[in-house]
Amino acid sequence: MKVLLFNGSPKTNGNTYQALCEAAHILNLAGINTEIIQVGSVRVSGCIACGGCAGGSGCVLPDPWFAQVTKKAIECDGMIFGSPVYFAGMNGTMKAFLDRLFYQRGIRQHFRLKVGAAVAVCRRAGSVGTFDEINHYFLISEMLIAPSTYWNNVLALQPGDAQNDGEGLRTMRNMARNMAWMLQMKQATRQAIPLPEAEKL
Numbered sequence: 001m002k003v004l005l006f007n008g009s010p011k012t013n014g015n016t017y018q019a020l021c022e023a024a025h026i027l028n029l030a031g032i033n034t035e036i037i038q039v040g041s042v043r044v045s046g047c048i049a050c051g052g053c054a055g056g057s058g059c060v061l062p063d064p065w066f067a068q069v070t071k072k073a074i075e076c077d078g079m080i081f082g083s084p085v086y087f088a089g090m091n092g093t094m095k096a097f098l099d100r101l102f103y104q105r106g107i108r109q110h111f112r113l114k115v116g117a118a119v120a121v122c123r124r125a126g127s128v129g130t131f132d133e134i135n136h137y138f139l140i141s142e143m144l145i146a147p148s149t150y151w152n153n154v155l156a157l158q159p160g161d162a163q164n165d166g167e168g169l170r171t172m173r174n175m176a177r178n179m180a181w182m183l184q185m186k187q188a189t190r191q192a193i194p195l196p197e198a199e200k201l
């Protein structure tokens, strides 16, 4: 099994990355493969609402990086999206990325009943709103959400400060343990309990 962890920060080794690493470590201990995908330093265009994805083959913007990441997202078992908090919301690059990833017709159905988790990293304020924002993408895609012992946020300012937020890092580890359990439950019950069918509009 594999979980993708997306770092929305432009800082490749900043606090969001470190929060994600904490979760990845626990997933690895549970025998689950992980890959951290750097999003925040990529020039990601937002959705231009062209409707081109209605053809069912994904986003038609010429963007080989995005196409490759979409393929990985289809194939993985779980996804964790980490964003730094900018002005009390997720950062712009992460928003552009998530809008395009989840809007793709014919693609989003592959995310159905995969396990997801949101992570928000901030200095002081805005993490809960950011956490909620990211959860909206899971909930409209029929994804399962891994819970934790707090809302998944880490408080940190300068790169590296994340290591000083013991409760935040513990929240990441508990979320990752619960995600591992959900993935293992899904795998173990695959034959006995088939996935439910959704009614189509």
Ligand SMILES: Cc1cc2nc3c(=O)[nH]c(=O)nc-3n(C[C@H](O)[C@H](O)[C@H](O)COP(=O)(O)O)c2cc1C
Pocket (backbone or CB within 6 Å): 009, 010, 011, 013, 014, 015, 016, 017, 084, 085, 086, 087, 088, 089, 121, 122, 123, 124, 125, 126, 156, 157, 158, 159
């Ligand atoms: C443009 C910008 C806006 C920010 N807005 C907020 C904010 O609204 N609330 C907050 O607590 N921190 C805010 N911060 C601080 C970052 O969220 C914080 O430094 C975080 O640790 C950055 O994560 P990173 O190291 O992964 O980039 C902001 C930082 C930047 C650059």
